[in-house]
Amino acid sequence: MSLNEPSSRTLPANSKPISFTSSHTSVKKVADGVATEGYINIQDLSIVFGKGKNSFVAVERISLEIPPGQFVCLVGPSGCGKSTVLSAIAGFVAPTYGTIQVDGRVVRKPAGERGMVFQQPSLFPWKTVLGNVAHGPLMSGKSKVESHRLAREFLQMVGLANFADSYPATLSGGMQQRVAIARALANFPRVLLMDEPFGALDAQTRIMMQENLLKLWEELRTTVVFVTHDIDEAIFLGDRVVIMSANPGCILADLPICLSQPRNPEVLIEPAFANLKKDCFELIRRESLLAFEQQSRRSSKIQRHR
Ligand SMILES: Nc1ncnc2c1ncn2[C@@H]1O[C@H](COP(=O)(O)OP(=O)(O)OP(=O)(O)O)[C@@H](O)[C@H]1O
Ligand SMILES: [Mg+2]
Numbered sequence: 001m002s003l004n005e006p007s008s009r010t011l012p013a014n015s016k017p018i019s020f021t022s023s024h025t026s027v028k029k030v031a032d033g034v035a036t037e038g039y040i041n042i043q044d045l046s047i048v049f050g051k052g053k054n055s056f057v058a059v060e061r062i063s064l065e066i067p068p069g070q071f072v073c074l075v076g077p078s079g080c081g082k083s084t085v086l087s088a089i090a091g092f093v094a095p096t097y098g099t100i101q102v103d104g105r106v107v108r109k110p111a112g113e114r115g116m117v118f119q120q121p122s123l124f125p126w127k128t129v130l131g132n133v134a135h136g137p138l139m140s141g142k143s144k145v146e147s148h149r150l151a152r153e154f155l156q157m158v159g160l161a162n163f164a165d166s167y168p169a170t171l172s173g174g175m176q177q178r179v180a181i182a183r184a185l186a187n188f189p190r191v192l193l194m195d196e197p198f199g200a201l202d203a204q205t206r207i208m209m210q211e212n213l214l215k216l217w218e219e220l221r222t223t224v225v226f227v228t229h230d231i232d233e234a235i236f237l238g239d240r241v242v243i244m245s246a247n248p249g250c251i252l253a254d255l256p257i258c259l260s261q262p263r264n265p266e267v268l269i270e271p272a273f274a275n276l277k278k279d280c281f282e283l284i285r286r287e288s289l290l291a292f293e294q295q296s297r298r299s300s301k302i303q304r305h306r
Contacts, residue, residue, distance in 0.1 A: 035069025037103055038190035038223030040089065044098035047084050058084045060248035061098070068190075069221035073234035073241045075284060077291035081249025082227045086193045089225060090116045102191055112136050115184030115222075119196040121176035123168040129155065129179050130164040136187040154182040157216060174205035181213070185220065194226045198233070210237060211265070218262055231280045235273060236263060243283050246291035253283055 047059040059081040066072050074082050087093040089100055091110040100107040102114060110116075123132045133151035138144065155161050158178040168176050177197060184192060198206045210233060217224060228234050234241045235257055243253040257276060259267045267273050 035221035035223065038066075038068045039103050040064070040066040040191060040223060040225070041101040041104075042085075042089070042098070043100075045085070045088065045095050045100060046097040047081070047088060047093060048096040057248040059088075060250045062249070062251055063098075064242065064251065064254075066223055066225065069223055071217055071224045071226065071237060071239045073238035074225060074227045074244065075229065075231065075234050075241060075280065076244030076249065076252070077246050077284065077288040078229070079291055079295055080244045080246055080287065082244060083195050085244075085249070086116070086195050086225060086227055089191065090114050090193050092116075112140055112187030113189050114191045114193060115187055115189035117177070117180050117184050117192070117194045117197045119199045121168070121173070121180040123176060123179055123183070125168055127167075128164065129160065129166050129168065129171070132168065132179055133182045133186050136183060140187065150186055151182070154186045155179075157185070158182045158212070172205075174201050174209060177201065177209065178212075181216070185216070185222070189222055191223045191225065194224065196227055196229065199229070206233075207265075213237070214263055231277055231284065232268070235259070235276050235280065236265075236268065241276075241280060243280060243287075246287045247294050252287065253279075255279065 042062055042064040045059060045062040045064075046057065049056045049058055062085065074085065076082055084093060088095055089102075089107060091107050091114065094108075107114070124135065127135065130148060130151050133154055134144075134147040137147035137150050142150070152161060152164060155164055158181055160175060160178055160182070163171065163175065163179075168179065171179065177200075181197070198209050201209060214237060224237075226234075226237060228237075238257050241253075241255045241257060242251060243255070244250065245252040255276065259270060259272060259276075
């Protein structure tokens, strides 16, 4: 399937496939699809919240190496520390022990080179769509003309060029999330961190967003760490699915996803897809039950201390 072809998956009667026109833009693409930047190296990462007897180990001794341009999906039971790991890579949360490096540099604070997309788009409501996407380039010192030019190119890539002058509140949830992705990409991140970015979207929009994200990634080859609860989504998108355990979150399994590339919806009916799904499902179900019990015990302990 070429980049500009609409997906072969069936869309609702009143919706148009999102057209991707990135081949008409001048945004730098990765030569031969081989990325050289965005190498994430996490060594012995532990994150403890609070102090003394109230301290809580959220993440314990995680080591994970992600080569440049890889698409890694992180799954695991609720509360196991997925968002905490992502926030640590982004630089919002400091490691208690261990280190995180991106391209050999220790992560100490947030930076545009590590773009983050959250479940809720969290756009600036007072800025237009163009203003939202141009914000990062402007903050990094680019001129207004250059920032707007870049913003328009990224909006074109996510199929929203015609909404540049709209305000976020006038867009649907899926459109807002595409703006959020364009906003993160406009900083030319080495690493794109996505925390359940499609979790709030309806099923059809979600499928389109997944396919469009893959098309963008195939062109830009930014390293992606994508958190999701949806096993199908993780296997469909990922080169690799990393499964975290119940608390304290550590790595339980690291599964390479050897399905055909570029991915298209036909992989969903491949026997290999079903086998991978079964493996992931069994591991996650066991951990989810454990996490549920842990959280029930934790909440009754908190009640007793009140
Ligand atoms: N700032 C904080 N202070 C104290 N505890 C925290 C803090 N942030 C997260 N936690 C705890 O750390 C654990 C991991 O939280 P985290 O949000 O990373 O889980 P998650 O895997 O992303 O869960 P979900 O799938 O529900 O989003 C949870 O038990 C949570 O209560
Ligand atoms: Mg989370």
